[in-house]
Structures are given as C-alpha cells and as structure tokens.
Amino acid sequence: MKIERFDSNDGPHATDVAVTTRTFKAGEVFARHSHEEGQFAYAATGGISMFTDEGNWIVPTQRAIWVPASVGHEMHMHGPVTMFNTFIGPRAAQLAALPSHCQVFGVSAFVRHLFDAMLELPADACARRARLEAVLLDEMSEMPRLPFSVPLPQDPRLSRACRRMLDAPTQTISIDEMARLANVSRRTFTRRFREATGLSLVVWRQHVCLLEALSRLSQGASVKDVAVDLxxxxxxAFSAAFKQLLGEPPVRYCSRYRTLAVAAR
Structure with a gap:
C-alpha cells in the first residue's frame, strides 16, 4: 500500500506512518503475503499466530508483532481478532528502533491511545498528525521485546523434524526422537540444532509448548486440559513454566484476557 498524508507547507507527499484497523473471525487465516512497508500488528482482542520461513510467533491479546518490509508471512486468528495495523516506512522504523527481523512487543495503554487518536484524525489535520506520529515513534522505541518466537532451522532435515513437532507440540518428545525424525545421529542433531537456532532442544521445545498453550488458552481451553495435552x-509444572516466560500464571492470564475481551466489545 502507498502511504500518503497532507502537509500544510508543501502539499501531499509520502509519509512513513499510517494506522488502520481490521476485524477477523475466530479461526480465520490471512494467507501468505508481504508489504512494501513494515507492519506493526497489534492484537487489541484475540490472539494471532504468525508463520514465516524463519520461524513462527504467537501474539497474545494486547501485544503486537513487528514484520519488516517484504517479509512473507501468514496469520492465523485465535478468537475474534481486532487488529490495529501501523504501516511504517524505513525512516520511521529507524526512529522507532524497530529491528530488521520479526519481533513481538509489549504495548502500553498510551500507545494504544495513540493508535485511536491517529485513526480519528480528519484528513486535513496535518500538524496534529505530524505531532502524533513523532510521539508514537518515540514511544515505540521504548517498547519491551517479548520472547514469543520459535526459530526454525534452515537445514531441511532439521526443519522437517521441527515442523512435525509444531504440528503436535509435546514436552515428552526426546532428542533421540527428533534425531530420528531428522534422520541424523543424536550428536549431529544436537550440534546442528544449537548452531541453527541458538537454543538447546529443551529450551526450544519449552517455547513451542508455551506458545501453543497461549494459543489454546486464548481460545478458551482450560489450564488443566492444556497442561495434559502438551x-x-x-x-x-505447566503453570511454573508459563509464569517464567510470561511473568504471570495461566489462571491470571486467562482472567485478564477475558476481562480485556469484554471491555473491547
């Protein structure tokens, strides 16, 4: 998409920031696509799973994911999703300190209010738009980065084994089983896996399961059922691992998620 604004001094010209909003039904899939600008997708309600060639990400409610320009990605919706998309050009992305790779961020209430304010701006509010953009980019530069991603190895043998794990996440799969799926020795798998992902299989497996848990909890599954299934x-044990990653136990997360969803209706 082309982003334009009107400036009171020199007429219409390309700008670096545009905020839009869109709603999706539970289970809806936004097929693989890319954008000329970077995309900052904020889940006001619901949750999002995003898949790229490099890995997958979970975006819980009230969080956002940054997708750099030209990165192909596919999005799956968990629950009814209200998504705020901010499309950001390269100059603005630098000002916002946004990385060259996909990243999930925590989003403050103030940033959410800035999205609302920019959506409500009339077309001729050029000076106010410029001020809001400057504040928004400054606030974005301070957003906390969250570890809601699972990198995928480029090695096709390891990638095949990892995708099998993603299809059926479980804490019980062993290194030996993953090595067999990849058709390599245990030693080769362990070495190449760490080289490719920067993680041990134990840590990677934990992240896979917790991201799957986030998705299921956002759809209304019980904590007990999720723990057993994974x-x-x-x-x-599940609650302790969940709290270590997210900073709060799953029961509190689910309660807060439901409260936010009701408030957003």
Missing amino acids: GYSSTS
Whole structure:
C-alpha cells in the first residue's frame, strides 16, 4: 500500500506512518503475503499466530508483532481478532528502533491511545498528525521485546523434524526422537540444532509448548486440559513454566484476557 498524508507547507507527499484497523473471525487465516512497508500488528482482542520461513510467533491479546518490509508471512486468528495495523516506512522504523527481523512487543495503554487518536484524525489535520506520529515513534522505541518466537532451522532435515513437532507440540518428545525424525545421529542433531537456532532442544521445545498453550488458552481451553495435552507432568509444572516466560500464571492470564475481551466489545 502507498502511504500518503497532507502537509500544510508543501502539499501531499509520502509519509512513513499510517494506522488502520481490521476485524477477523475466530479461526480465520490471512494467507501468505508481504508489504512494501513494515507492519506493526497489534492484537487489541484475540490472539494471532504468525508463520514465516524463519520461524513462527504467537501474539497474545494486547501485544503486537513487528514484520519488516517484504517479509512473507501468514496469520492465523485465535478468537475474534481486532487488529490495529501501523504501516511504517524505513525512516520511521529507524526512529522507532524497530529491528530488521520479526519481533513481538509489549504495548502500553498510551500507545494504544495513540493508535485511536491517529485513526480519528480528519484528513486535513496535518500538524496534529505530524505531532502524533513523532510521539508514537518515540514511544515505540521504548517498547519491551517479548520472547514469543520459535526459530526454525534452515537445514531441511532439521526443519522437517521441527515442523512435525509444531504440528503436535509435546514436552515428552526426546532428542533421540527428533534425531530420528531428522534422520541424523543424536550428536549431529544436537550440534546442528544449537548452531541453527541458538537454543538447546529443551529450551526450544519449552517455547513451542508455551506458545501453543497461549494459543489454546486464548481460545478458551482450560489450564488443566492444556497442561495434559502438551505432556506436562502436572498442572503446577505447566503453570511454573508459563509464569517464567510470561511473568504471570495461566489462571491470571486467562482472567485478564477475558476481562480485556469484554471491555473491547
């Protein structure tokens, strides 16, 4: 999309920021696509799974994901999703300190209010738009980065094994099983996996399961059912791992998620 604004001094010209909004039904899939500008997708309600050639990401409600320009990606919606999309050109992306790779961010209430304010601007509010853009980019530069991603190895053998794991996440799969799926020795798998992802299989497996848990909880699954389905030894073990990644136990997360969803209706 082409982004334009009107400036009171020199007429219409390309700008670096445009905010839009769109709603999706539960289970809807936004097929693989890319943008000329970077995309900052904020889930006001619902949750989003995003897939690229490099990995996959989970975007819980009230969080956002940055997708750099020209990166092909596919989005899957968990629950009814209200998405705020901010399309950002290269100059503005630098000002906002946005990285050259996909990244999930925490988003403050103030940034959300800035999205609302920019959506409500009349077309001729050039000076106010410029001021809001400057504040928005400054606030974005301070957003916390969140570890809601699972990198995928480029090696086709390892990638094949990892995608099998993504199709059926479980804490019970072992290094030996993953090595067999990849058709390599345990030693080769362990070495190449860490080289490709920067993680051990144990840590990677934990992230896969917790991201899957986020998706299921956002769709209304119970904490107990999620813990059992993902192969955790107990609900308390799952809750401890969840809190370590997200900073709060799953019961509190689910309660807050439902409260936010009702408030956004």
